[in-house]
Amino acid sequence: MSREKVYFKTFGCRTNQFDTQVMMSRLEDFELCASELEADVVVVNSCTVTNGADATVRGYINALKRKNPEARVVLAGCGAHSKGEELLRQRKVHGVMGHSEKERINEILQRPEGFYEIGDLKHIDQTVVSEFVGKSRAFIKIQEGCDFRCSYCIIPFVRGDARSHDEEQILEQVRRLAANGFGEFILTGTNVGSYGRERGSSMARLLKRLSMIRGVRRIRIGSMEPIQIDAEFKELLNEPWMAKHLHIALQHTSDRMLELMNRRNRYPEDRALFEELAEAGYALGTDFIVGHPGEGEAEWRQAIERVEALPLTHLHAFTYSPREGTASTALKEPTPRGDIAKARHRELTEIVRHKNLAFRHRHDRDLTVLVEQEHEGSYLGYDQYYNRVRIKSDEDLSGSWVLLNEVTVGERENHAFFAF
Numbered sequence: 001m002s003r004e005k006v007y008f009k010t011f012g013c014r015t016n017q018f019d020t021q022v023m024m025s026r027l028e029d030f031e032l033c034a035s036e037l038e039a040d041v042v043v044v045n046s047c048t049v050t051n052g053a054d055a056t057v058r059g060y061i062n063a064l065k066r067k068n069p070e071a072r073v074v075l076a077g078c079g080a081h082s083k084g085e086e087l088l089r090q091r092k093v094h095g096v097m098g099h100s101e102k103e104r105i106n107e108i109l110q111r112p113e114g115f116y117e118i119g120d121l122k123h124i125d126q127t128v129v130s131e132f133v134g135k136s137r138a139f140i141k142i143q144e145g146c147d148f149r150c151s152y153c154i155i156p157f158v159r160g161d162a163r164s165h166d167e168e169q170i171l172e173q174v175r176r177l178a179a180n181g182f183g184e185f186i187l188t189g190t191n192v193g194s195y196g197r198e199r200g201s202s203m204a205r206l207l208k209r210l211s212m213i214r215g216v217r218r219i220r221i222g223s224m225e226p227i228q229i230d231a232e233f234k235e236l237l238n239e240p241w242m243a244k245h246l247h248i249a250l251q252h253t254s255d256r257m258l259e260l261m262n263r264r265n266r267y268p269e270d271r272a273l274f275e276e277l278a279e280a281g282y283a284l285g286t287d288f289i290v291g292h293p294g295e296g297e298a299e300w301r302q303a304i305e306r307v308e309a310l311p312l313t314h315l316h317a318f319t320y321s322p323r324e325g326t327a328s329t330a331l332k333e334p335t336p337r338g339d340i341a342k343a344r345h346r347e348l349t350e351i352v353r354h355k356n357l358a359f360r361h362r363h364d365r366d367l368t369v370l371v372e373q374e375h376e377g378s379y380l381g382y383d384q385y386y387n388r389v390r391i392k393s394d395e396d397l398s399g400s401w402v403l404l405n406e407v408t409v410g411e412r413e414n415h416a417f418f419a420f
């Protein structure tokens, strides 16, 4: 008997991409296929981060019903927790499976009847998955969920509280990859910096153990919260294997906004921390949400002056988008209009772009670059400060580490020539 074909459609963040890999690795009695048109089962690994994300998933499912009406549609991912019941009731999907059920997918998909297997939000997968960039950089998922309750965020309600992967499993996975030539590891998760809390470990402890693995040359951390950079972590700042770039999520620089957002950080401490880290030679990135309810002109002017004062080099700026079920949508504060939010987003982005340019002018030697791939006759890679470098060379540099002592600083990236 021929095996049924399964197609995975993944929406949303890197964590969802990882989750799709976990599910794929557990499918034993099915075959994977490359298009939803030939699939018997379509697993929609959904995202529910904003109202817009919900609408996109719903739109995909509706279109799928027209294109391949025979396919059984299974809703997985964060949307299973927020919209699963409703979509099942409306018969838009054949079944719903929650995050904790991923590793049982092989059995669940064999059910002929509709199902609602939502599970719980306490489970941690036994499969530590990695995603590879080229042949030398690997993302490792080390934890799941978040204990914070930021007003705008639905994640804790659909992914649960923070819990960490088993440390020995993480180390084993990195050992295996390092033995196969991987030299740079990027630790990721929902709230990565909370790693180890419930296991009597910590990010600093994990980093130390990882650094002792033969072949591990550079470690990056996806993102940290300011309060997670503690004394134990700071002791590691000068270690040669630490990437000299930290992404620290501030989300705003107005204290009133941070309070409305129910954030745990405040600007005076954030500034002291950023200055200390910059002093230690670090490039610093952050996340920033523009246009959240309550962001009036006064809040914005204060925020932008403070951004000017911060030693920032990288930025992920997001425009606030409401998510029903979150505290932010219930705030009785005026929300900036879309065009105002857009202009603020631009203003902020420009400031950090200039800061990055100035930083690259100051750091244009001793750059250790891990080359990822060839692109239109050049090789692309990132230096220890997480700045991109485009390298010309007569040799094949893919996957190599190169030390550059001369780069030309361009508007968006650095350029160099390299010969062995």
Ligand code: SF4
Pocket (backbone or CB within 6 Å): 146, 147, 148, 149, 150, 153, 154, 155, 156, 190, 191
């Ligand atoms: S730290 Fe805040 S924004 Fe990030 S996942 Fe947790 S609740 Fe959401």
